[in-house]
Amino acid sequence: MADLDGQPVGVEMLETFREAIRFRHSTRRYADRSVPDDGLAHLLEFAAQAPHLTDVPPRVTLISGREQVGQILARYIGVYGLVQGAPHLLVGLIPEDSDRARLDLGYVLEQVVLEATRRDLSTCWMTGSYHPERAADRVERRPGEVIAATVALGYAREDRLARLHDSTIRRLVAAHRRRPLEEIVFAGKWGAPWSPTRADPALVEVLECARLAPSAENRQPWRFVVEGGAKLRLHLFLTGPSPIDAGIVMAHVALAGAELGWDGHWVLHWQDPALLEMVSAPPGIIPVGTFS
Secondary structure (H helix, E strand, O other), X not given: OOXXXXXXXXXOOOOOHXXXXXXXXEOOEEXXXXXXHHHHHHHHHHHHHOOOOOOOOOEEEEEEOHHHHHHHHOOOOOHHHOOEOOOEEEEEEEOOXXXXXXXXXXXXXXXXXXXXXXOOOEEEEEOOOOOHHXXXXXXXOOOOOEEEEEEEEEOEOOOHHHHHHHHHHHHHOOOOOOOXXXXXXXXXXXXXXXXXXXXXXXXXXXXXXXXXXXXXXXXXOEEEEEEOOOOOEEEEEEOOOOHHHHHHXXXXXXHHHHHOOOOOOEEEOOOOHHHHHHHOOOOOOEEEEEXX
């Protein structure tokens, strides 16, 4: 597993998270410019106050300095190890090494990533292409805490070479490709066709924001089952064991829904067989939760 990717569009200060979802992309070349202290403080405070999914939420801390960040990120030669010049590194710590804790980290840290995007900052998710032991030496950890992910943070280089490099990497990892909604959304039961043309426009917008979520190696492992009736419910499933990816897409649903006036929240059903049975999901599918 390595960095997570999305769609490349340059932005200035954005008003909504839905705009940030559409504009966010992974940046691998950073300008020789640090983020102001007040901007960093804002992101850390935002992380501390962000909604979370478990009783003991993850923490987000910060490592600054190109040399220190470079030492932590210097691991792989492949495309996911080509982040250079980042002045800062957001570090996600979980209270225990469990799937539920990793899911919550994806949920919280993606909210921070989108807030950074709104403030014209660039990021790159990394869940594997870094030295966790080096990062652990540079942050204060509470007893039992584990570093589970990092996010490069800074301002993107705007020169032609940097843009060419990032666009080439995005093509290599197919970062611009996203499955159509018809492939990832089912109506009522697993595999039952669902069409956005006959659905509530607000629901389509929320699901479109979910579709654009980044995932490890752009695998897009999430699937939704829409249950209509008097009260709309979205059931989330994974096609593989990717709890951080699940948390990320859950953040997209919650943020987009809130902006559209939905008064909803996530209820976790991690690996609950009852949810699988309810929608007749096939073996190997992992139930995650319900947004209602």
